Amino acid sequence: MEHFDFVLIGGGIVGSSLYYKLAMAYPEAKIVLLEKESALATHQTGRNSGVIHSGLYYKPGSLKARTCIDGYAQMLDFAQEHGVKHEVCGKVVAALGGKEEAQLETLRLRGAENGLSGIRYLSPEELQEREPYLRATKALMVPQTGIINYADAAEAMLRVGRGAVRLKTEVTGFTQEGVKTTQGEVRGKHIIACAGLQSDRTAQLDGVDAGLRIVPFRGDYYELSLRAQAKVRHLIYPVPDPNFPFLGVHFTRMVHGGVECGPNAVFSFAREGYSKTAFNASDAFAALGYLGTWRLFAKHWRYGLGEYQRAFSKAKFLEALQRLIPTLESSDLQPGRAGIRAQALRPDGSLEDDFVLHQGNRAFHVLNAPSPAATASLAVADEIVRQALA
Numbered sequence: 001m002e003h004f005d006f007v008l009i010g011g012g013i014v015g016s017s018l019y020y021k022l023a024m025a026y027p028e029a030k031i032v033l034l035e036k037e038s039a040l041a042t043h044q045t046g047r048n049s050g051v052i053h054s055g056l057y058y059k060p061g062s063l064k065a066r067t068c069i070d071g072y073a074q075m076l077d078f079a080q081e082h083g084v085k086h087e088v089c090g091k092v093v094a095a096l097g098g099k100e101e102a103q104l105e106t107l108r109l110r111g112a113e114n115g116l117s118g119i120r121y122l123s124p125e126e127l128q129e130r131e132p133y134l135r136a137t138k139a140l141m142v143p144q145t146g147i148i149n150y151a152d153a154a155e156a157m158l159r160v161g162r163g164a165v166r167l168k169t170e171v172t173g174f175t176q177e178g179v180k181t182t183q184g185e186v187r188g189k190h191i192i193a194c195a196g197l198q199s200d201r202t203a204q205l206d207g208v209d210a211g212l213r214i215v216p217f218r219g220d221y222y223e224l225s226l227r228a229q230a231k232v233r234h235l236i237y238p239v240p241d242p243n244f245p246f247l248g249v250h251f252t253r254m255v256h257g258g259v260e261c262g263p264n265a266v267f268s269f270a271r272e273g274y275s276k277t278a279f280n281a282s283d284a285f286a287a288l289g290y291l292g293t294w295r296l297f298a299k300h301w302r303y304g305l306g307e308y309q310r311a312f313s314k315a316k317f318l319e320a321l322q323r324l325i326p327t328l329e330s331s332d333l334q335p336g337r338a339g340i341r342a343q344a345l346r347p348d349g350s351l352e353d354d355f356v357l358h359q360g361n362r363a364f365h366v367l368n369a370p371s372p373a374a375t376a377s378l379a380v381a382d383e384i385v386r387q388a389l390a
């Protein structure tokens with residue numbers, strides 16, 4: 001039986017970044033990446049907004065803030081060096097009214113504290129010139145924001161790292177020597193799990209109870225018609241609700257063309273089911289049998305209801321978008337894809353805000369890596385190497 005120095009679980013952007021970093025740091029090491037699906041990046045990594053985030057939103061000093069800013073620079077360097085299509089197009093965050101303007105100022109200060117340069121308010125004339133269709137009483141320009149396709153980036157990382165990838169290989173348990181999989185045992189010294197939507201279950205297999213449960217939140221997108229695409233020049237974001245780690249429905253130009261709007265954030269009855277009515281009994285039972293989920297519902301039912309309405313009513317979704325671009329019409333929106341966020345929830349109903357890395361019994365686990373973990377992935381990989389190999 002083959003014996004590896006590193007066994008990585010999960011072929012999303014975090015597992016791929018880690019593969020790349022390990023391959024660069026230890027060129028002689030034998031590394032294998034195990035992925036349960038028949039292709040890489042089929043879950044969060046292949047179903048996100050594709051934004052290289054600046055680090056504007058995150059609590060200064062948090063792992064999210066540190067790795068996002070570092071990861072932003074590393075992702076751009078990697079993309080440039082290895083020919084992954086990307087663009088630094090900048091984004092505009094739009095406030096409407098006094099309350100949102102105050103929150104925008106908090107964001108600006110936070111961005112400055114996180115070390116972002118060049119963020120500034122646009123004058124009404126500049127706003128008119130840059131985003132003539134956008135309605136805002138105040139708008140913040142964040143030049144350090146880009147777009148990329150993270151599935152392309154993951155594929156390039158494994159190509160450059162000459163990745164040994166085993167697809168259709170699901171890890172089902174841990175042994176003294178390695179992991180049990182659907183294709184037999186794989187032995188290895190260091191095991192690192194980057195299992196996204198399944199991270200709590202993988203940790204449980206390793207006997208870890210970190211006091212967190214993954215609760216899936218689906219995000220639906222619409223695509224803008226060709227005519228309406230001309231109304232979006234940068235990326236356009238609303239001021240996010242400070243109580244949630246979700247950014248609110250926004251307009252995102254995609255690196256391979258087109259403009260998407262979304263995603264909303266609705267509780268999902270399936271971790272890996274992407275239709276609006278997808279249901280998986282074991283996922284639903286895991287989420288609804290967890291006290292934290294009910295506490296979250298009780299605290300935020302009004303927000304949840306709004307998001308559900310937007311999920312099932314195009315008119316409501318359009319209303320949210322028209323707050324930013326009032327001239328959009330229903331015929332401008334075509335149904336697009338959906339993604340599901342892996343969001344860790346604590347038993348008290350609070351959403352875990354930061355990334356969570358945890359040394360388990362046999363493996364090291366990435367327990368919470370929601371947005372901006374794709375942006376931050378190369379820096380998160382550095383952090384994993386630092387902690388797991390300490």
Ligand SMILES: Cc1cc2nc3c(=O)[nH]c(=O)nc-3n(C[C@H](O)[C@H](O)[C@H](O)COP(=O)(O)OP(=O)(O)OC[C@H]3O[C@@H](n4cnc5c(N)ncnc54)[C@H](O)[C@@H]3O)c2cc1C
Binds near residue numbers: 171338369
């Ligand atoms: C709608 C949406 C929009 C987002 N927008 C952005 C954005 O614009 N910018 C940004 O930076 N971030 C964004 N994010 C967040 C980002 O996509 C995630 O943080 C990132 O993709 C997490 O990567 P990952 O590798 O941890 O997870 P994943 O991409 O989900 O990969 C985990 C992999 O592990 C595999 N796996 C699980 N269990 C096992 C097992 N037992 N055995 C083998 N394989 C297993 C899965 O099949 C999967 O391929 C967004 C996320 C969503 C859902």
